[in-house]
Amino acid sequence: MNPRAPRWLPALPALVWARDYRRDTLLRDALAAVIVTLMLIPQSLAYAQLAGLPPEVGLYASVAPLLVYALLGSSRVLAVGPVAVVSLMTAAAVGEHAAAGSAAYLAVAITLAFLSGLILLAMGLLRLGFIAHFLSHPVISGFITASGLLIAASQLKTLLGVSAGGHNLVEMLAAVWAQRGHIHGLTLAIGASSLAFLFWVRRGLQPLLQRLGLSPRAAELAAKAGPVAAIVGATVFAWAIDAGAHGVKLVGAVPQGLPPLTQPLWDVALWQSLLVPALLISVVGFVESVSVGQTLAAKRRQRIEPDQELVALGGSNLAAAFSGGFPVTGGFARSVVNFDAGAQTPAAGVFTAVGILFASLLLTPALFHLPQATLAATIVVAVLSLVDFGMLRRTWVYAKADFTAVLATLVVTLAAGVESGLVAGVGLSLLLHLWRTSQPHIAEVGQVPGTEHYRNVQRHTVITQPAVLALRMDESLYFANARALEDRINAAVAERPALRHVVLQCSAINDIDASALDSLEAINQRLRDAGLQLHLSEVKGPVMDKLQRSDFLRHLSGRVWLTHHQAACALAAAEG
């Protein structure tokens, strides 16, 4: 199933599936490609607009990257291209360096895709995919929800036909509010109708198609192409009434042709200032891509290789940079559609790329009369499905630390932008994790009568011995919590003059670092000075291996016991 190249060589998963490629696979892939192409055309145009780029750039970013991903990707069904959150992050990063709409803006966006591609490729070749694990789910959830709200707010001005700016939610809403006297009625009418139609497509089109006789699956897939209908309808309407002459902003002239050959700006100072945004875009894109890839692969008992995905996404972004595109990643919605439509192999991605290529060759003149407000409506409907306040409620019930991380990420992202929000969320969740492990649960345990089990004296009725203190440390011992154990033992020894033995049950200790080893040595020494013995029980193999490389066991005043019960019995006998 999964023959691998030597670990130092990037694998070419395409060699695996291409070998068994057959006619019926081709047909299924082609059908899926048609549906995904219809879905991807409006998305590509809209996300280019969200990123502040000309619409054709969105089409270009949906050709070469798909071809490269088909060659390198380990997921059978992932569909790459522009996605909402990454487009928002692109706009935020590029906006620092150039004015939207300028040639420099596009050149910086291309450079950002190039850097992001290099970073992803390097992470993949160095097998650094684990970096993405430091984005906790609360942080991702808070970030995605905030991004959805920011994106929706950023489209308000286009829906209303006003000019407004703003770098955070409050600024954006205030700027639009200040322009409330200048709302363009016809634009608002087109935008609102597009919104209403698209929301109806989401809810009402599938039942309607089913009532009209389509199978549930066909109806569901056809409904996914609904945005195309909105775009065709709005374009025809705008052409018919000559909306541009009435002041409705249109997409306008879109160059017709193949994606151009481009290159990034070779400017080291620019690279340095784009490094952090490129890293964040890479990590966020990778996380989105790998989540959907894993979920879909598991449904068919397949799997994806996260490090190979990094290589494939890196290649896709490099391809975007050299073909006039901007940062791309595997999109959630379109990959699910690809899967549901029956795509079997990445060849579906190749066919999709061909479809988009035809669109950019032939279709662009037809886009002249497409109102920007309709694209904005497409974006708003897509991103509002990302907004999920349920995570706040769930984490509030489940764990306050996680709730704090969601809330902080959400608030900082809304107030200070996507990059600050991510950095604050990751930093805070790491601190909260460290804080929690630095406050370990240490239970005093005693024997459950009639068994060999030892449980917390505060939760159970258990038998204890006055001369023996048995403690179970519920955390790996490391520098941030080693002193908590010292404090606990010091306190117990000072309070109980009859104490003669301390037994540390180590079943939940997965590691003991050098600081904790020093602490254990200090505890052992102090107990010895005070005439007490320190014992360990149920030490795990890997921890025991480590302890045997130190002097600790030679100085230990007591013994290491295989089970806690053996220790308790032997000490009870010795103390009479």
Add this chain to the structure above:
Amino acid sequence: MNPRAPRWLPALPALVWARDYRRDTLLRDALAAVIVTLMLIPQSLAYAQLAGLPPEVGLYASVAPLLVYALLGSSRVLAVGPVAVVSLMTAAAVGEHAAAGSAAYLAVAITLAFLSGLILLAMGLLRLGFIAHFLSHPVISGFITASGLLIAASQLKTLLGVSAGGHNLVEMLAAVWAQRGHIHGLTLAIGASSLAFLFWVRRGLQPLLQRLGLSPRAAELAAKAGPVAAIVGATVFAWAIDAGAHGVKLVGAVPQGLPPLTQPLWDVALWQSLLVPALLISVVGFVESVSVGQTLAAKRRQRIEPDQELVALGGSNLAAAFSGGFPVTGGFARSVVNFDAGAQTPAAGVFTAVGILFASLLLTPALFHLPQATLAATIVVAVLSLVDFGMLRRTWVYAKADFTAVLATLVVTLAAGVESGLVAGVGLSLLLHLWRTSQPHIAEVGQVPGTEHYRNVQRHTVITQPAVLALRMDESLYFANARALEDRINAAVAERPALRHVVLQCSAINDIDASALDSLEAINQRLRDAGLQLHLSEVKGPVMDKLQRSDFLRHLSGRVWLTHHQAACALAAAEG
């Protein structure tokens, strides 16, 4: 033993020991105070010189802080005052803002003591003592060793009688080397003799005194006062030959009198730039103080309260700031001497303060002819005992992550100074800890024949079932490692078509955060989609409490088993 004030009130431990104060306690405390005073006079002068301050400031810093500590401190024997590492950090921090020797320099040092006092007091009242736990032992060890080397190098110029600067080890050594043509012979002779005498005092004086008939303990204590002999001898010699006239730098005129009433500079911009150094000084001072305090308290089965120690050290530093001193903390060497000399209560500290007060009132004229080179020799001998390269060897053998932390702290401190070294060390050790827990040990377990034990299939000969995958996760499940479990299970499911059940043994899982809960839900869902069941066994009480607050258990495709053996038996029976 340990009556406590309400938790929101700072306790006054002095009320406890003062109640039982008796005549024989008084005599023991007084004797200890005499010895500590003799030790503290040269140290106070030397550490003031190390901090770039006039010698009398060292004496002032050893009066009021001791009185406050005696009132507030929870250790019976801790001796506070200027210490080497904190003095070096003071010099580094204050040197950024004023020229050494200027009035502004002293004012900034006083402000630093004030801020450090406020920080310590706040940490104590807010019970934030755990912050100090994030200084791991490898970081402390690397930092102390590097500081010792830096301090010794900084005294070279004084020992040789040349002018030289430098902010790191290489710069200091290079600056001294560049001045090698200007070495002052008589200064070098005095410095070298002082060094030789002090090293001999450390090694040879105690045996000599024992041969002369003193008891070993008396000989040991008398030897601790050796530096006073060096200072008296060097002063008399320098006076006799009028060394000052021959170009030997002397301490010179030291004001005679009580510690002055001073106050910090009320300058918010200065406070802001001193905040980080003050925080680092506070944490380092607290760690040094609490380590020695705990070690000594445990020897008499007493204990100290870390949060109360913060309050006491905060008060001591505020006292230093208002009485012409600089940052102080509990010193290692002098506390051990105090303990060995038989100090019973903090009253010994009060008597020591009185002794130093007399010295600053009466003794200062006698210090005029004291050569600075002799003070430098005192410092060098004291700090070289801090240098410990053994930690490098021990951590290399014990754990490479800890070794990396020691080495990085050592190198960065030597190359870029004390503050960078600490920050780099703490940051690196946190990252290494996170990295380790993000790469958890996940063992596949099987039944040890004839027992109810389940062990790692790679370490033991065990019985497994083809339809059941039993995994033991040796780490709490949190965001950074949750995906590792997903990957492991995905891989196993893809490789073993016969698999029907996955059982996760949770005995070493001390927490499951919201990300890990999502991962478990995703694993459960994917296994269900592929026709497999997920089971948990041996889930701890606190973790079970948390899971019951979520939906997870309702969606779980398998069961939660009390013991792993029950799960294995039931699944074997079910699969026939």
